[in-house]
Amino acid sequence: MLSEGGPGLDGAFPGEAPLEEWARSTAGRLLADLPRRWAHSKGVGHKAEEVALALEPVDRPVLIAAAWLHDIGYAGAVRASGLHQLDGARYLAGLGVAGRVCGLVAHHSGAASVAALVGLGPQLAEFPDERGPVRDALWYCDLTTSPDGLPVSLRTRIVELCARRGPDDLVVRALADNGAERAGAVRRTESLLLSVHFRQNGEAEHGRPAG
Numbered sequence: 001m002l003s004e005g006g007p008g009l010d011g012a013f014p015g016e017a018p019l020e021e022w023a024r025s026t027a028g029r030l031l032a033d034l035p036r037r038w039a040h041s042k043g044v045g046h047k048a049e050e051v052a053l054a055l056e057p058v059d060r061p062v063l064i065a066a067a068w069l070h071d072i073g074y075a076g077a078v079r080a081s082g083l084h085q086l087d088g089a090r091y092l093a094g095l096g097v098a099g100r101v102c103g104l105v106a107h108h109s110g111a112a113s114v115a116a117l118v119g120l121g122p123q124l125a126e127f128p129d130e131r132g133p134v135r136d137a138l139w140y141c142d143l144t145t146s147p148d149g150l151p152v153s154l155r156t157r158i159v160e161l162c163a164r165r166g167p168d169d170l171v172v173r174a175l176a177d178n179g180a181e182r183a184g185a186v187r188r189t190e191s192l193l194l195s196v197h198f199r200q201n202g203e204a205e206h207g208r209p210a211g
């Protein structure tokens with residue numbers, strides 16, 4: 001049984017623990033004072049553990065670690081520029097965390113559009129923005145998990161976000177630029193999950209790989 005984070009974890013990286021385990025305990029420690037943000041992060045992390053099974057084995061720990069860590073930029077010990085994706089990525093890079101994880105955290109869920117609004121685009125662009133199923137899957141996990149960590153549809157998530165933050169909020173304003181990209185990431189991941197589901201069902205039914 002993994003720890004949910006908390007006392008006794010010094011946050012050293014890489015340490016002895018696997019990347020995903022370190023990510024989970026580190027996020028739990030950093031977000032201990034932000035219980036709702038931690039509840040959301042737990043929901044995203046747990047969802048990523050399931051979604052990762054649809055990815056290539058080499059990509060699974062990368063997705064899971066990024067999911068647990070994606071919102072650490074809100075933590076008091078991490079917050080600096082105010083753009084939580086950038087602050088989280090910088091913190092992780094400073095610890096020597098793998099570049100892919102830093103890049104995924106930096107660019108998650110349409111960060112570039114928000115960065116452009118606040119003049120932090122060049123700083124964010126210092127982190128690689130990989131495009132593909134792992135990036136899509138991280139956005140999917142974030143965008144289909146409520147602030148309390150419960151599974152929701154993308155539509156419900158966006159409606160809630162707009163109602164909670166209001167029309168002048170940067171994240172809400174950025175939706176005009178990144179809304180379609182967010183929806184695309186969710187749609188592609190749902191398709192991937194469906195295709196894996198049908199393939200596995202076909203194999204179970206026929207006792208052989210479905211062709």
Ligand SMILES: [Fe+2]
Binds near residue numbers: 040044070071142
């Ligand atoms: Fe999030």
